Every structure is written in C-alpha cells, then in structure tokens.
Amino acid sequence: MLRFGVSLRTRLTLWYGALLALTLLGFSALLYFTLQQSLARSVDERLTLRADQIEREVGPSIGGLLQPEDVAPGQLESTLSEFVQSPGIYVQLLNGRGDVVAYPPNLAGGGLPVPATSRQAIAEDRRIFDTIPVAGADANVRLLTVPIHQPGSTDVVGAVQVGESLAPLGSTMAAVGGLLLSAGLAALALAVVVGWLLTRSALSPVARITATARHIAATGDYRQRLQVTRPRLGQGDELFFLAATFNDMIARLEHLLDSQRRLLADTSHELRNPITVIRGNLSVLRRDSVPDAVRREAVFEAEEEAARMGRLVSDLLLLARADAGEAPSLRSEPVDLAELASEVVEQMRPQAGQRQLDLAVAGACTITGDRDRLKQLVANLVENAIRYTPAGGRIDVSVTGLQHPAGAVRSRTTRDRGMAVLSVTDTGIGISPSDLPHVFERFYRADKARSRAHGGSGLGLSIAAFIAQAHGGSIEAVSDGVNRGSTFRVRLPCAGPESDSVARRPEPASLPAVPEVAR
Numbered sequence: 001m002l003r004f005g006v007s008l009r010t011r012l013t014l015w016y017g018a019l020l021a022l023t024l025l026g027f028s029a030l031l032y033f034t035l036q037q038s039l040a041r042s043v044d045e046r047l048t049l050r051a052d053q054i055e056r057e058v059g060p061s062i063g064g065l066l067q068p069e070d071v072a073p074g075q076l077e078s079t080l081s082e083f084v085q086s087p088g089i090y091v092q093l094l095n096g097r098g099d100v101v102a103y104p105p106n107l108a109g110g111g112l113p114v115p116a117t118s119r120q121a122i123a124e125d126r127r128i129f130d131t132i133p134v135a136g137a138d139a140n141v142r143l144l145t146v147p148i149h150q151p152g153s154t155d156v157v158g159a160v161q162v163g164e165s166l167a168p169l170g171s172t173m174a175a176v177g178g179l180l181l182s183a184g185l186a187a188l189a190l191a192v193v194v195g196w197l198l199t200r201s202a203l204s205p206v207a208r209i210t211a212t213a214r215h216i217a218a219t220g221d222y223r224q225r226l227q228v229t230r231p232r233l234g235q236g237d238e239l240f241f242l243a244a245t246f247n248d249m250i251a252r253l254e255h256l257l258d259s260q261r262r263l264l265a266d267t268s269h270e271l272r273n274p275i276t277v278i279r280g281n282l283s284v285l286r287r288d289s290v291p292d293a294v295r296r297e298a299v300f301e302a303e304e305e306a307a308r309m310g311r312l313v314s315d316l317l318l319l320a321r322a323d324a325g326e327a328p329s330l331r332s333e334p335v336d337l338a339e340l341a342s343e344v345v346e347q348m349r350p351q352a353g354q355r356q357l358d359l360a361v362a363g364a365c366t367i368t369g370d371r372d373r374l375k376q377l378v379a380n381l382v383e384n385a386i387r388y389t390p391a392g393g394r395i396d397v398s399v400t401g402l403q404h405p406a407g408a409v410r411s412r413t414t415r416d417r418g419m420a421v422l423s424v425t426d427t428g429i430g431i432s433p434s435d436l437p438h439v440f441e442r443f444y445r446a447d448k449a450r451s452r453a454h455g456g457s458g459l460g461l462s463i464a465a466f467i468a469q470a471h472g473g474s475i476e477a478v479s480d481g482v483n484r485g486s487t488f489r490v491r492l493p494c495a496g497p498e499s500d501s502v503a504r505r506p507e508p509a510s511l512p513a514v515p516e517v518a519r
C-alpha cells in the first residue's frame, strides 16, 4: 500500500537527519564519558604518585605525629609545603584518629575537612579515594588518604592526605562538551542541507516522470517520452527502471490508442460501404418504373450487403469481447480435426470452382474445443485460399496429427509433437514480405480491392488467430512472395492421453498477440 502525505524528499531528509543526530549523540556521549573517565583516572594516578612520594619522604619524621617534641615546630609544615607547588593541590597529615595535625602554611583556606570514610579507612589501614566539597572552592576536590605506619611495625600512626581540585577537569569537560555540541549541531545542519539538496537531485527523475505524466494527462500527447540513457556502469538504478517502465507503458498506451483509433476509422469505413450500397439499392426500389429484374437484383444486392454487414458486426463484436477478456466461453468437446477439415472442404468445393481443392490426412487427431469456432477457423483459411487463388490454381488442405502411440505419425518437428497441424496451402497470389507481418492485424488487406470484391471483411485472419490461440494453439503465415502461393499453418494441442501437451484449455480467451509469421 502506498502512503502519501509529507513529500518523499522531506521524509527522506527527516529520516536521514534523525539518524545522523542519533549517531552524533551516541558518538559524542561515548567520547565525552571516555575522556572524563580517562582524566579522572589520571588525577587519581597523580594523587597516588604524590602520596607515595610524601609517605616516603615524610615517613621517617612520622614520630612527630605522636610526639610533637620529636620534631622542630613548623618542620612538618615546611616539609609538606614543598609538595604544594601549584594552586588546587592539597596535602595534610593526620594522626591515627584522623585529626589534621599538619598542613602546609601556604595552603590557602587551611586544612581540608576529613570525611568519615577517610577516618574509617585509616582505622582499617587501607587507602581510600574520596571526592569532597570544599568551602570556598568552586569545584570538588579529589582526595587520597594513605595510612602511615610506625617504622618497622604495622601499627598505623597516622595518614597522609593528598588532594587535587577537580576544577581543571570540570572546565576541560565543559569545553569538550561545548565543542561537541556546537560541532555536532553544525555537522547536523550541514548534513541536512546537503542531504536535502542531494535528495532533490536523486529524486529529480521522479519529478520529471510526474511532469511528463501530467503533461500527457493534460494534453493527451502520448508521443511524449522520458529521456532515458542506459548508464555506462552497472545495470541502472531503480529510477532508471522506473523511467524505462514508464516509457514502455506510454508506448503501449500509444500503440493501444493508435490501434483503437485505426479500428474505429476502419470499422466506420467498412460499414459505410455496405450502407452506401443498401441506400443506393433502396433508392432504386423506390422508383416506380423499375423493371422486375432490376428490382430483384437490387433486393438481392441489398440483402447480400446487409448479411455482410451483419457478419462484420458479429466478427467485430467477438474481437472486441476478446480484447476485453469477455470472449464467449468456448465449448469443450472432442473434435476430430480430420473429419472437421473434410466437412469444410466438401462445403467449400462448389465455391472453389475451377480451383483444385484437395484434402490429405495423416494420422488422426482429436482435439478438445469448440467445434463451431474451429470450423469457422478452417473455413476462414480455405475461403481465403479460394479468394486469393486464381482459377486453375490448387489448394491443399492437410491435417497431420499424433493422438495415440499406436496410430502415431511422425510430426514434422519436435514442437509439433502432441499437436495437430492443419495447413492450407495454395498456389495463389502469395503475400509480399512487407505485408506478411501484418496479415493477422484487423482490417489489414494486401489487396483492398480484391478483398472487398470477394466479400472479405478484413477480419478473417484476426478471428482465425483468436480461435487458434483460445484453443491453446498458434497460427503462422508462410509465403515465398507475390504470386508464389501461401501456406497458413495452425497448430492445436491433441487431446490424446499420451500427448505431450494435452489440451490445456486456456483462460477465457483474450485477443492473442500477433501470431507467428514466417517467410
């Protein structure tokens, strides 16, 4: 199901923008948190290094933590101040209870508060990292507490605490966050604009197809086509195929409309002739002083033309129904093709006059189909052969079939196996190579005058082709050229159980494609 609403271009750009925004967000978050972790780890590593160094250097004077008289006043403080070289760095010594006993004098704001977790860690003789707020500072301080032992014993006598302000880390992360946000937004905006422009160029064939379709709908000019050039690389994309399919569709429509127009013109033309004749004869009849013989002739001619018109109309109706897929359903009965051909030949014999009309049957074939329609098919072919063969010529009707293996007759070609082949060959006027491809088209006549003079409607072969194909068969025309005779060959599937193509009854027939034509 197609859903319409917002334009395809907008939808594509929105989807593309949303996906990009999500990707950028995920990537930025990952980068941000990874960087933050890494910076925090490096703060902890620096604190560890500094605490170890202080422990090493201050350790020997640790007695001063317990007995202040062991160290000169201010000695510890001045030692500690050596470790505080830059702002935001904190050092202080604690006694075993976790009270601050010394911190460098240069430390602005005095000693750091000692969190309960640090006191606990000192009591349990383990190191601990804390992050604590400091009064007056605008950022937290990362604090490492390292217990100090009595030299030569495991007794904890105090602890050293080193701290580092997290302000630089905070400002770095704020700067990185701002950068990621602004760069991400700029990249997103750029990508959306470029995407919008790219989709316009990518979808431009759709716009052209729409414009052409609109133009055709508005003007009915079915000669319009899209310029489609096959790509040099690859097979072509979806839009190439869409455009090519569109052109094909329009070409088919144009062809269909052309043939409809031609059909309408031909039909009117064909109907006008008998009407003119009938009207002429009627006006003759209206006159009082018309001799009886002329009157009879006029009535006869009018009847003939009316009958011809009737045939034309019913033929046209059949073909029109076939076109619409509403062809009258064909009966499905066993038909002996040889017997049927013989019947037609005998009926036509008087009409053949001075032409020799022969029938040759090789092998029997029963087919499943509509006897009346099949008779019409054979009659059309024999009638044409008589019509287009001058007196003294010859017409050969042959039926070659394969029904049961016992009575099998070798078919001419492999494709004839399981098929009945009915041919009507004449020594008549033949068909020129230029006419041959068109003889199955409606109202196509190589020799218009001759066809009309002999009562041809121009629909005989179209009907024959329709009947053959509606029975799952085919028809072909063969001729060596003008005055070299012609052969019309019909292939129909045999209904025998052993045959290869057991009468597969086709769908209710629609008019078949143009049949085969061979030279």
Ligand code: ADP
Binding pocket: 384, 385, 387, 388, 426, 428, 429, 430, 431, 439, 440, 443, 444, 445, 446, 447, 451, 452, 455, 456, 457, 458, 459, 460, 461, 462, 485, 486
């Ligand atoms: P028509 O009523 O004119 O015979 P058909 O559809 O039966 O119409 O045949 C179409 C055209 O094919 C004919 O006008 C004729 O030019 C050509 N044609 C058909 N059968 C033969 C044939 N046996 N020999 C030569 N030309 C033929």
